[in-house]
Amino acid sequence: MNFEAEPEVEATANRVDPSWPLLVERIRNGDPSGMEELYRVFSTGIRFYLCRHLGPQDLDDRVHDVFLIITQSIQKGDLREPDRFMGYVRTIVRRQVAAQIDHAVQARRNQTDLDFGMALSDGHPNPERRIIDQQNLELAMRILNSLRKREREVLMRFYLQEQSAAQICAEMKLTDTQFRLIKSRAKARFGELGKRRMERRSGFRP
């Protein structure tokens, strides 16, 4: 994970402005360039969404399935309003996530001998991920421990108790600027410590 300072981005960088109806028409006609554009525009986003909701296992297959469903449904004429193509894609992806979870739950329930404690997802071992998560937790603990009590209280109210900024400011007599400063300092510190950790690791690589 890259912990560099956030790059300045144009307000509308990475702009995508395809004509959805034209793209849909090309896909409907089986035009390979339409499929390619569909993949180019949506592949990273669909992959990101699926990974965030279902985890990294079988990700390539799942992404492929989503694209298959999108193209087949367009070719069948299921998309009535091409102008709403973005929402259509979003809906298909969400349904796939829900279907994956439902399928796994049903498959487990249909087993003749009930194995207690079985996971919904296979959850093949990922010790490296667990170590990274533990290290991130330690970084966060270190940051919280380094703060003054009042600043720590602000972050605990926001992240743990999920109080709004307005409530925290009102109850702790803070201005919005003070509140944002406390949060941004902690986040910057987290990024800085994370970057140093990665640099130390890189230094040990052959």
Added chain:
Amino acid sequence: MAEGINQHMDDDQIERYSMGSLSEEEAERFSDHLMICESCQKRVAESDIYVAAMTQAAGKMRRAPRRNKTSSAFWLGGAVFAVVAVTALLLPVASRLRHLSAPMPVRLEAMRGAVPGSTVPVDTRLLLVPDLSDLPVFPVYRLELVDSIGNRVWDGNLQPQESAPVTLSRVGTYFARVYSTSGVLLREYGLQVSAR
């Protein structure tokens, strides 16, 4: 609409997305933007890591408050004396009050096959700790416990590494389900309650 999906989200909105606290309309608009913007995907991924780490750390810290070093030795000594004295007085009584004993931690494991702790005695105070490893990271999850025919017997919000206090007074099979903040079912575990 095209202008909307091309507009990046600011840091505040990204953090609220990670915490699941955007309005439904905002979340949909941002989801559309995330479908096509790698820059914001990266920022959300980093925010997810940060929010999860801070939430867990804050929870851990809340459970183990900091102590003033200069007075800790004094208070520690007093606490030890008090515990010993109270224990000596109450031990005969406590042994007869089994139903008031410390709750039984039960780890709901994401593993195949019968696992230790997956069968629990009836009428026992339990602390259910679901295995959330390899699940998408959220600051808060929702945990639901249902019986074998789907009746809900318990539900509540759960932070990572937190436990759910439950007492089950009927023998039978139960299912514990973990949901994301948006209501997506993430994992299910089985639990068997048996007679003492």
